[in-house]
Amino acid sequence: MIELFLRALPMLKSALLMTIWLSAVSFLLGSILGLLIAFSRISRFPVLRGFAFCYVSIFRGTPLLVQMLLVYFGLPTIGIALDPVASAITALTLFSASYLSENFRAGILAVDKGQWEAAMSMGMGYWVSMKRIILPQGLVIAIPTVGSRLIALVKDTSLASTVTVVELTRVADQVGAATFRYMEMFLTVGVIYWVINQMLTILQTYLEGRFAGRYL
Numbered sequence: 001m002i003e004l005f006l007r008a009l010p011m012l013k014s015a016l017l018m019t020i021w022l023s024a025v026s027f028l029l030g031s032i033l034g035l036l037i038a039f040s041r042i043s044r045f046p047v048l049r050g051f052a053f054c055y056v057s058i059f060r061g062t063p064l065l066v067q068m069l070l071v072y073f074g075l076p077t078i079g080i081a082l083d084p085v086a087s088a089i090t091a092l093t094l095f096s097a098s099y100l101s102e103n104f105r106a107g108i109l110a111v112d113k114g115q116w117e118a119a120m121s122m123g124m125g126y127w128v129s130m131k132r133i134i135l136p137q138g139l140v141i142a143i144p145t146v147g148s149r150l151i152a153l154v155k156d157t158s159l160a161s162t163v164t165v166v167e168l169t170r171v172a173d174q175v176g177a178a179t180f181r182y183m184e185m186f187l188t189v190g191v192i193y194w195v196i197n198q199m200l201t202i203l204q205t206y207l208e209g210r211f212a213g214r215y216l
Helices: 002-041 046-061 064-078 084-110 113-121 126-141 143-163 168-179 182-211
Strands: none
Touching (some): 002 046, 002 143, 002 182, 143 168
16 A cells, blocks of 8 residues: 555645645635625625525535536536636635535624624724624634534545546546555545644634633
8 A cells, every 4th residue: 555655646746735725715715705695694685685595595505516517517508618626616615605604604693792782882883893893703703613614625625526626536536547446545545635634623623722712
């Protein structure tokens, strides 16, 4: 198994970088979009609330694989052609945003209403109160669920192999097909995913401890 690992190491290195890139970019873009959707869900405007509800319902209610295939194979039929990496990032971003929006919304709504009243009594408007008082507390409350979503997103990047993105899972499949040693290759890749997610779990635990009690 060590011999196979060393043989596949050059491909695994580039595939690992691709997996990290897909995860990082999709999480960043998904967080921005998710926060906007979360604000829409708690908006006083029915149209925004309705749009946000439909978005979350659609993207949480359908499989990521179907969404990725629709982006890669479906969009070209209406004149929008994306390369494999862009397609994967688009699908992962839209999918993760639907879950992250609910994580952020739950964190914001969990902030004590007295915080709103205190901010308003000091003459702060809605958005100033949100920016300075509510959102920082809400994001701290959301750390566990947001961390779990990032870990899930790292694993979700394996589906990018279906649209020919050369990430960890696709390398395992390619090397397995060339050597007929699928078991060893997929075990190797599984360990790599596990190591990445253990590091993220440690980071999540650190952040929870770092901010525990600061706002709560």
